[in-house]
Amino acid sequence: MNWGSIDRYAKSLIKEAGHKIRVSFFSTIDIDSKADANDLVTNIDRDIERFFISRIKRDFPEHRIFGEEGFGDEIDTLDGVIWMLDPIDGTMNFIHQKRNFAISLGIYLDGIGMLGYIYDVMNDDFYHAAKDEGAYYNDERLATLENTPLEEAIIGVNASWVAPNRRIEHMPIAEMVHKCRGTRSYGSAAMELAYVASGRIDAYLSLRLSPWDIAGGMIIAREVGAIATNMKGEAPHLLGQDTFIVAKPGLHDEILKNHILLK
Amino acid sequence: MNWGSIDRYAKSLIKEAGHKIRVSFFSTIDIDSKADANDLVTNIDRDIERFFISRIKRDFPEHRIFGEEGFGDEIDTLDGVIWMLDPIDGTMNFIHQKRNFAISLGIYLDGIGMLGYIYDVMNDDFYHAAKDEGAYYNDERLATLENTPLEEAIIGVNASWVAPNRRIEHMPIAEMVHKCRGTRSYGSAAMELAYVASGRIDAYLSLRLSPWDIAGGMIIAREVGAIATNMKGEAPHLLGQDTFIVAKPGLHDEILKNHILLK
Numbered sequence: 001m002n003w004g005s006i007d008r009y010a011k012s013l014i015k016e017a018g019h020k021i022r023v024s025f026f027s028t029i030d031i032d033s034k035a036d037a038n039d040l041v042t043n044i045d046r047d048i049e050r051f052f053i054s055r056i057k058r059d060f061p062e063h064r065i066f067g068e069e070g071f072g073d074e075i076d077t078l079d080g081v082i083w084m085l086d087p088i089d090g091t092m093n094f095i096h097q098k099r100n101f102a103i104s105l106g107i108y109l110d111g112i113g114m115l116g117y118i119y120d121v122m123n124d125d126f127y128h129a130a131k132d133e134g135a136y137y138n139d140e141r142l143a144t145l146e147n148t149p150l151e152e153a154i155i156g157v158n159a160s161w162v163a164p165n166r167r168i169e170h171m172p173i174a175e176m177v178h179k180c181r182g183t184r185s186y187g188s189a190a191m192e193l194a195y196v197a198s199g200r201i202d203a204y205l206s207l208r209l210s211p212w213d214i215a216g217g218m219i220i221a222r223e224v225g226a227i228a229t230n231m232k233g234e235a236p237h238l239l240g241q242d243t244f245i246v247a248k249p250g251l252h253d254e255i256l257k258n259h260i261l262l263k
Numbered sequence: 264m265n266w267g268s269i270d271r272y273a274k275s276l277i278k279e280a281g282h283k284i285r286v287s288f289f290s291t292i293d294i295d296s297k298a299d300a301n302d303l304v305t306n307i308d309r310d311i312e313r314f315f316i317s318r319i320k321r322d323f324p325e326h327r328i329f330g331e332e333g334f335g336d337e338i339d340t341l342d343g344v345i346w347m348l349d350p351i352d353g354t355m356n357f358i359h360q361k362r363n364f365a366i367s368l369g370i371y372l373d374g375i376g377m378l379g380y381i382y383d384v385m386n387d388d389f390y391h392a393a394k395d396e397g398a399y400y401n402d403e404r405l406a407t408l409e410n411t412p413l414e415e416a417i418i419g420v421n422a423s424w425v426a427p428n429r430r431i432e433h434m435p436i437a438e439m440v441h442k443c444r445g446t447r448s449y450g451s452a453a454m455e456l457a458y459v460a461s462g463r464i465d466a467y468l469s470l471r472l473s474p475w476d477i478a479g480g481m482i483i484a485r486e487v488g489a490i491a492t493n494m495k496g497e498a499p500h501l502l503g504q505d506t507f508i509v510a511k512p513g514l515h516d517e518i519l520k521n522h523i524l525l526k
Contacts, residue, residue, distance in 0.1 A: 037414070038444050092445055096417055097463040123386075151300070154359055159446040162425040163437030174426030181301050182355055183422040185448040200360040 001081070006060075006107065007115050007130055010083075013055055014103050017048050017087065018121040025098060040091050045069055048087035048103075056083055068212045078111035078238055084215030090188030098122065104190035106215025111238065116219025118194040127194040127220050135223035137198050144225045147250035148202045150180050155255075156192040156204035158185045167207040167243070168231070169261035176259040189244070193217025196246050197224050203247030203255060205231075211238045218246070227252040231260050264344070269323075269370065270378050270393055276318055277366050280311050281384040284351065288361060303354050308332055311350035311366075319346055331475045341374035341501055347478030353451030361385065367453035369478025374501065379482025381457040390457040390483050398486035400461050407488045410513035411465045413443050418518075419455040419467035421448045430470040430506070431494070432524040439522040452507070456480025459509050460487050466510030466518060468494075474501045481509070490515040494523050 021044060030043045049069040056065055063081040065072030068089075075082060083105060088094050090101035099122040107115040116135075118127040127142075129135035135142040155176065162177055164170050177183055184201055186192055190213060192204040197220045214236060218228045230236045231243035233256055243262065247255060284307060293306045312332040319328055326344040328335030331352075338345060346368060351357050353364035362385040370378040379398075381390040390405075392398035398405040418439065425440055427433050440446055447464055449455055453476060455467040460483045477499060481491045493499045494506035496519055506525065510518060 092417065097458070099463075154355065154450075157422055159420055159422045159425045159440045159448070162422045163440045165441075177422045177426045178428075182450060183448060184450055185422070185446060187417075187445060187447055195360070200362075 001109070003114055003130065007128075009059065010105060010107065010115060010117060011126075011128065013052065014105060014117055014119050014126075017051060017103055018119050018124075020048060020051065021088065021094075021103075021121050029095065031095060038092075040095060041069065042088075042091065042095065044094070045088045045091055046071070049085065052083070052085055052087065066211060066215075068210065076239060078108060080110065082108045084108060084212045084238070086190065086210075086212040089190035089213060090186075093187045100186055100191060101188055102190040102194065104212060104216040106212075106217075106219050108215065108238070113215070113219035113222065116216040116223075118190045118216050118220060120191060120194065125194075127197060127217075129220040129223040131219065131223075133223070135197055135220045142198055142220075142224050145197075145199060145248045147248050150176070150251060150254050153180045153202035153248075153251055154182045154184060154200075155180050156185060156195065156201045157183050158187075158206065161205070161207055165207070167263055169263065172259040172261050176255060189213040190217050193221055193228075193246055196226055196248075197221045203245065203251050205245040205247075205255070205260075207231075207243050208241055209236075209244045210241050211236075214244055214246075221246050225249060229256075231256065231262055264372070266377060266393065270391075272322065273368060273370065273378060273380060274389075274391065276315060277368060277380055277382050277389075280314060280350065280366055281382050281387075283311060283314065284357075284366075284384050292358065294358060301355075303358060304332065305351075305354060305358065307357070308351045308354055309334070312348065315346070315348055315350065315368075329474060329478075331473065339502060341371060343373065345371045347371060347475045347501070349453065349473075349475040352453040352476060353449075356450050363449055363454060364451055365453040365457070367475060367479040369475075369480075369482050371478065371501070376478070376482035376485065379479040379486075381453045381479050381483060383454060383457065388457075390460060390480075392483040392486040394482065394486075396486070398460055398483045405461055405483075405487050408460075408462060408511045410511050413439070413514060413517050416443045416465035416511075416514055417445045417447060417463075418443050419448060419458065419464045420446050421469065424468070424470055428470070430526055432526065435522040435524050439518060452476040453480050456484055456491075456509055459489055459511075460484045466508065466514050468506075468508040468510075468518070468523075470494075470506050471504055472499075472507045473504050474499075477507055477509075484509050488512060492519075494519065494525055
């Protein structure tokens, strides 16, 4: 397996997809709701996923693809090479803001993250990493993260997890919100993972993410020393939805130990 | 008073200040905490405010300046022309992210907003408006906002107001969070006001803002038909801190009536 060559191929494909997305703003965007009214998808999400799949199937016929829009393969094992793709992570932002969304891609070999990419399309900001070779923000190598105590941390957490909800005890989360320096919420897991990896925020957590939301970002985050797990402290499930927390090392422990109580 | 000339002057000054801020990333940024550990200020905030003040005092000696860093005038009446300035709104983002902050400026005559500006420095996105002459995003005229029901709205609200706090009953806010389509939090009131004015989010609320945080944005928001008040439904206090909500017209009513209960 020539991973250097796959890396160059993936980068080129992502940049081409980004261009297609930027151009899409000049055409009509059709909006559907998927599982529920707040889970939106557009013809552009679908077109971009199909674009990736047609290219990957042509050029790497033995690889499998696990994509948000479901045009890829049925994936129930992590054997072999799997491209885990979210063509537009942050579709609601894509529709309403025309910014703050990302292409997210992680390429896994037998469940091990080999290559990770997050492309903030509108800012033309490209985050990428290869296993054991470090992570990059455009051409700049990202520094290894140093720990930040909770009191000085900026945490990516959506208000819905601070309100009473059926997945997590909200009061320990509310305590975390008061104790930390500040919270942010951007509406794209991939972008928030990229922000953790590049030190713009110190942690990010969510109670319900899919493999394609985190597959690329986890590889990037790992290369700068961030810890990414589910909220039981285990490796996140890569075949279905799971809880998720990524943070600087000591901060990950502190949040998980003191502020996470799953229902 | 030649407002067209003041408008051109202000735009030029803001662009020059933006350049100074971008260049500042190549020099040392010193960080102080002001009122408390989470209220940060840097030498750059101070330098930029002094830059504005020296120019305005030289060229408009009869105007007064109300600035976040306190180098302007003591302001206890709204008489005459007042420039309300936040040289860097979102200082925590400025420090940690080198993005997601804005220069915010509103120019008032006897308490009436005449000219408003928000400059997202790193994106080079300029939002501006003149009273009764419409609002602009760069060179593009912003459309009048149409109403969005709460169920379809994206709301800018920080997690700290969803957690129990001493200013507002958090349970009605938590209900709003569940009922709306999604929430976001960007850490800059000026940017969130600009996002409401340009339709990227549908409402923004905060329990504690200062005049310079909202002075520019309120003028821009008003020109596209957004409603900006404090949480009692009154005009926000321009001489000191106040609560704040800006939203599309019907949405403003709906949130204020059903989800805001001040302590």
